[in-house]
Amino acid sequence: AQSVTQLGSHVSVSEGALVLLRCNYSSSVPPYLFWYVQYPNQGLQLLLKYTSAATLVKGINGFEAEFKKSETSFHLTKPSAHMSDAAEYFCAVSNNGNEKLTFGTGTRLTIIP
């Protein structure tokens, strides 16, 4: 069985500030981990994924995430928030890279001008 917990359903940061969205996972096998972003009225877009290669994964739009096995975490960060980053972010886990995904409840990111 696998699960994902996203701490904080809403996160607000000022423009230019660090973005940190938290994700902790539970998996009985080495996990594949994903971050997706969803803009209003659009589908989910893959930001980045971890597939047991490098623990620090770089994605699109300046986002990156670090896989920490000891902490069972895969937090998403971006050094400097931009207004266009306002969206809903979902963390997901799979026990196979492209099989069914188990999603977290999502975190809505708001950027304060």
Place this chain on the structure above:
Amino acid sequence: GAVVSQHPSWVICKSGTSVKIECRSLDFQATTMFWYRQFPKQSLMLMATSNEGSKATYEQGVEKDKFLINHASLTLSTLTVTSAHPEDSSFYICSARTDPNTEAFFGQGTRLTVV
């Protein structure tokens, strides 16, 4: 990137009626499509996996006779919610991929409201 389109984006229907939601892969052939449901403030939950030309595989607890899935072509899968009830009101999202070694791309979702 590849585009997956869902139609309609939102729908309101009366209790007891059926609603069909379409999921189309616009620029690639989708061998497999996934259907998810998301209740307010909850996770996306996988409902079923469908492979073109074969019966869908439903997740535990999902009624196959209520949520009919058809994947008759490599570019189209449909989800029909039969005899809809207010508790079926939710956000339904599909994703599609070419093969197990490729990324699955998501549609924009369909918000169903049953009144």
